Amino acid sequence: MSTQEDVISIKPHHFVDILRSLGSGKSKYEAHPYGHAQHIVAEHILRDRDVIFEIELGMDDICLPCKHNIDGICDDTIDTSFRPDAPSSKGEWNLMIDRRWCERLQLKPGDRMTARELCELLRDNTSDITDIYREVPADRVAERARKLKAGIEKFLD
Numbered sequence: 001m002s003t004q005e006d007v008i009s010i011k012p013h014h015f016v017d018i019l020r021s022l023g024s025g026k027s028k029y030e031a032h033p034y035g036h037a038q039h040i041v042a043e044h045i046l047r048d049r050d051v052i053f054e055i056e057l058g059m060d061d062i063c064l065p066c067k068h069n070i071d072g073i074c075d076d077t078i079d080t081s082f083r084p085d086a087p088s089s090k091g092e093w094n095l096m097i098d099r100r101w102c103e104r105l106q107l108k109p110g111d112r113m114t115a116r117e118l119c120e121l122l123r124d125n126t127s128d129i130t131d132i133y134r135e136v137p138a139d140r141v142a143e144r145a146r147k148l149k150a151g152i153e154k155f156l157d
């Protein structure tokens, strides 16, 4: 967690990932072999939908304990077999996607809002996410969009 209690530093796409998992029917978040804190952050957010988020585009609270967080740089790679135009570096890919999310949602690093408010922003600005995931095949983006929409609805229910 952030040094300031009850403020969660988060990259936009990490919140989107949590919502997509929720939308795919996940009710329990498990620890990941990478050692990152997605399961801890997700449980925290679901316990308190009004927890304060601080937007981060570098290493957020999910990344902090991850084995791929090497001195503040993500050294992991992504699967480019289905998205050949994407950079293979996960750090570069994430930054590109997070910048697009920030542009779409009119956010910048350091902005603060509750998880509920960010979810409402997503609800109001995600009718079409093909441009954000333009390197990803359309059928996969459609599946992401479906799960994200379902996750947003569950979160705001």
Ligand code: SF4
Pocket: 034, 036, 062, 063, 066, 067, 068, 069, 073, 074, 075, 076, 090, 091, 094
């Ligand atoms: S973005 Fe990189 S450092 Fe952060 S959780 Fe994912 S793999 Fe780990």
